[in-house]
Amino acid sequence: MEDLAQLILFKLCKKxxxxxxxxxxxxxxxxxxxxWRGNIRELHNTLERALIFSMEGEPLQLDYQPSLSVGNQPKGGIQVGGxxxxxxxxxxxxxATLARLESIEDVSHALGINPSTLWxxxxxxxxxxxAGVFPRPMQKSESRPRSDETMH
Structure with missing residues (x-):
């Protein structure tokens, strides 16, 4: 179990x-x-959720939530009810996406939203x-997009 969990976590860190x-x-x-009713998928989801919600350099906060039954789980495997x-x-x-990607254009594209919405x-x-979160200040190069800019 330990090796499997660590392997999954390494892959998630890279992702x-x-x-x-x-x-x-x-x-x-x-x-x-x-x-682990959901076996590897549930372990993967638990570790990914912990990684996404943790701050860089801080220990993972593992807060296990049992998965929903298959009939009640939304498409994409998103855990609900937390x-x-x-x-x-x-x-x-x-x-998390802002911390991972370089430009506002890349972030807005990855999120599937217009740059002006992201701004x-x-x-x-x-x-x-x-509480406890300090957003990265906007840079001059990240100035508000013009209203005629659209996502492609």
Whole structure:
């Protein structure tokens, strides 16, 4: 189990452009104590969620949530019913993508939103900081897109 979990975590770090993370003995013991009804897919989802919601350089916060039954799980394997609001999840996803990619154009394309929408959301985040999260300040090269700019 330990080797499998670490292998999955290494692949996830590469996928999300994060520094390699090693599981602690306590984290491995916690993972071993859980009833893995969804087997590898559920382990993968748990580790990916922990990686996405963790800050770079900080320990992973493993908060296991049993998966929904197959009939109730939305397409794409997204876990629902957790403690986070949709707005919090969206913000975390946007901030993780901003940290991973170079340009606003790349980020907006990866998120499937217009650059002006991304700019507006980032402006809102700067005005309403999340506890413990300090958004990256906008650079001059990231100035507000013109209204005639559209995504392709």
């Amino acid at each position: 999300h452009g994060r520094a390699l993370v090693r599981l602690t003995k306590e984290q491995v013991a916690f993972l071993k104590s859980l009833p 403690p986070h609001t949709l707005e919090e999840i969206e913000r975390a996803h946007i901030e 507006r959301k980032r402006k809102t985040y700067e005005e309403q900081p999340q």
